Amino acid sequence: MATDSFIIKNGRIINNNSVVDMIGDVYVRKNEIISVGVPINTDCHDNGNVAVFDASQCLILSGLIDLHVHAYEYATPLGINIDKYCLARGVTTVVDAGSSGACTFPGLKKFIAERSETRLLCFLHIASHGLAAAGCSGFGAGGECDHLNQVDVNACTTTIAANQDAIVGVKVRLSADVADNGKHEEEVYRRALTAARKCNVPLMVHHTMSTIPVQDLAGRNGLSCPGNLDAGDVYTHTFHGYASSIIDPVSKTVLPAIHNAQKRGVIFDVGHGQGSFSWTAAEIGAKENFWPDTISTDMHSGNIHGPVYDLNLVMSRFLHLGMPLSKIISAVTSTPARVIGRTKTLGSLEVGREADITVLKIVDCDIILEDCQGQVRNIKKRFHPVAVWKSGRMFPIVNIDNCPNEKSRCNGVNEWDKLKVKDENKPSSL
Structure with missing residues (x-):
């Protein structure tokens, strides 16, 4: 046109x-x-x-918003081309989830945000180098918070204050293997909470296989996740099936701490990723009418060819689960716009706006669609x-x-035995 x-x-x-x-x-x-x-x-x-x-x-x-992607192409092992994998799939705004920290953010802004057609904002990682190395990105041992001298609250808050046009919040990953086998997790969590509160911005928390409990427990110095999160903070990877799941693996129900956190305004985000979406966990949530507040991909170089593919297919999974259409649309438009403080410009079709x-x-289909561990469901729309x-x-x-990509599904099956919440039978790897 x-x-x-x-x-x-x-x-x-x-x-x-x-x-x-x-x-x-x-x-x-x-x-x-x-x-x-x-x-x-x-x-x-x-x-x-x-x-x-x-x-x-x-x-x-309104143009779709993906609240969780990894856009720092070439500078980090996770980075993707957001124009190719997001804008070309109908997503006009993406939010990078911690690929950069205070020391590496200038490159994300200059070489990615300013050169992309897709609108790019970001959560700044509490670790100053963000996800700059393979071991810090889920492809190997070690992590970005193994050394606390890299977790600098002042550097984080100073960078946010100087770049409020581009930075919308703070990101932290709570997983034992990215914080010296859990030794630093509590302190890293405290510092991330402090940085977010000082800047009055949301904290996005990745919480999987963590020493920080989901439920409030005595003797943990008052730390739990999402227990310490405030209204507007984001709990991503909501439907993973590993340890630290939102699902009680015995009763097969959503934990009370999760329901309580959503009631008080904590944002539960899908963050599908390469390992963080389980059909089993999501189905248990659906039975309790527990739906995500935001639907995002956690799209990165390891999942663009499955199991994520794109935001539309992540949305399609929740259509299959029975999530009301109006809630699905809100979860990729108005709600993420509110989370990132952009309701006056994004997330709604309004007269006078850009x-x-x-x-x-919504089309009929017949797809056998995998989750992150090779479990499949037959998608009809x-x-x-x-x-x-x-x-x-x-x-x-x-x-x-x-x-569907059979190679992606088979790769996922290799992780099935590590799950705490899963189907009764292990999927075939053939």
Whole structure:
């Protein structure tokens, strides 16, 4: 669409901020949303020089937001090309989850954010070097918090204060193997909490196989996760099945501490990743009507060809689980916008705003879709990206051509025995 004006017609507009769910049109002129919902006669606008996109049988949404990706391509082993794997799949804004720390953030900003079409914001890692080395990124032993001299609260808070346009919060990983076999976890957690509170920004916590308990326990110096999190903080990797799961492996129910934290406003984020989504855990949550507040991918170099693939397929998993459509849409638009403090500019189709718009279609399918440990479910419907505009400019959609990926599923099976929450029978690795 080469003209300055375009109309997206006849689609189902779902706009949760203003409680809109209707068939209608969205009219854009020179990157600004002019009207939402009202049917438009193209001959009466811009002297008829207006492009038309027919969105019949489709959803018209505010540009999708992925709250958890790893975007520091080339500088970290996890980094991906966000224009290729996010914008080309309908995601207009991504939030990097701790790939950079205070010492490495300038490179993320200059070489990735400023050179990408996709809007990039970030959670700053409490470790000054972020996830700069392979051992610090899940591909080997050792971690970013093995040495406390790298966990500098002052460096973190100073960097955030100087870059409020780009940094939306603090990130910490609570896993024993990234903090000298757990020796430093408590202190790292305290420092991350301190940095976030000093800057009045949310803390995103990765909590898997950790020495920090889920439930409040005596003798742990008052530390638990999500017990120490405040309203607006983010608990990511919600549905993993390893130790530190939100699921009690004996009763097969969501732990009371989790329900209580969500009630007080802690944000539970999917953060699917390479190891952090279990069909079993998510199904237990669904039975209790425990749904994620935000749906994100944790997309990185190790999962773009499965088991994640893209944000649409992560959303499709929750459609399969029975999560209401309105909640799914909120979880990739208005809620992540609120988490990152961008509700005035992102997450909702509003007159006068910059035109970030995604068109999706829910299509019938018959896919055997894996989780992170090779457990599969038969998906009958999925979200399919149809069109995307970022800042009023249309970008091409590139659809997935390698899903399902049997190699990805078989690789996941190798981790199945480590799970605490899992299906009764081990999936085949053949």
